[in-house]
Amino acid sequence: MKSIKDINFKGRKVLLRVDFNVPVDDNKNITDDTRMRESMPTINKLVSDGASIIIMAHFGRPKKGGFEPELTLEPVAKHLEELTGRKVYFTQELLGPKVTEMAANLKEGEIMLLENIRFYPGETKGDEELAEQLSKLGDCYVNDAFGAAHREHSSTAVIAKFFPNDKYFGFLMENEVRNLEKLMQNPPRPFTAIIGGSKVSSKIGILENLLDKVDNMVIIGGMRYTFTKAIGGKIGKSICEDDKMELALELMRRMDEKGVKYFLPSDSLIADDFSNNANTKIVPSNAVPDDWESMDIGPESCKMLKEVIMNSKTILWNGPAGVFEIPAFSKGTKEIATYVAEACGKGAFAAVGGGDSVAAVKQMQLADKMSYVSTGGGAMLEYLEGKELPGIKAIKE
Ligand code: ADP
């Protein structure tokens, strides 16, 4: 692994790609700076070595092909000054003499943030000329933007080719790659995947890729009702993708063939309304009355899942068990989080990924009990689908 750990960057000009795409409120105040804090170990290491850093980051989805005042990285630059306790050089000007001069004048330990890298129309197209222009600002490349590793953009992947012998993973990226590889190459067994969420269609790639790798597959969340209906269950108004029922049957056939044990939770918590004040009942998952909708797994399922989880050595969890955003329907997700945390306490390796799943685990204050919580929603999901991530490949090759 090309890690920055073993390198001394003193006197170097490091081009660092990070994921600082933080949420902001109407007044441009950053409402959650987790993503920025996650790259601080990398920034601190480079600064304390005596490197100067030129940071590249994107913010939102610019559409106009140039500067857009609403999407300037200025608030991020200000916040980075607070986090680092250092001046952060920043200009709203795009690449040109001013930016070149600013980068050239950086001294040891100084930080510069380039304006929103997606203001350049070439960025998301992976334009090589843009990558080359950017590469001229520094003398080596460090990628710490795992959240953008599934994109083949100029600053996330293409730029690496201009530093064939001087490209590295930052600490955040290195940690993600190490954990993902641990999960997919030679995981201790039994290996259990717990896959949930609302739609089968968004998880097909993951289910298919995991078929060859896991011993147990637990199918939860809204998507399990497509499976249940496909095998003749009554699911009432529960979420279902009728056009994916054939595929669900096919997936179950393939799991049988490969000897993968799959689990569809036996009971469900159903509600007569999509609200916290709805009337609720526990029923068998294949016998949901017509006007009711499944919102979560039931207590019998929790018991069954506890056993599967506690007997696993490797666990991958993506997708909540129920509509956890509504407190009345969050119990199943909370139970699973607790069992997975307990299994980790007993020495299992557990990875949690996906935007909503990670939010759930954090909300339940169990994130630090897990072996590994991925910082990259889309990037982690694509990795689990078996795809090679351009941001990782560009550093490795
Ligand atoms: P992740 O972001 O972790 O990959 P998904 O986006 O696939 O997860 O799924 C999360 C969503 O699934 C949540 O918004 C949750 O409310 C929804 N969900 C879970 N169970 C159900 C259910 N039984 N019915 C409807 N939606 C559900």
Ligand code: MG
């Ligand atoms: Mg999601």
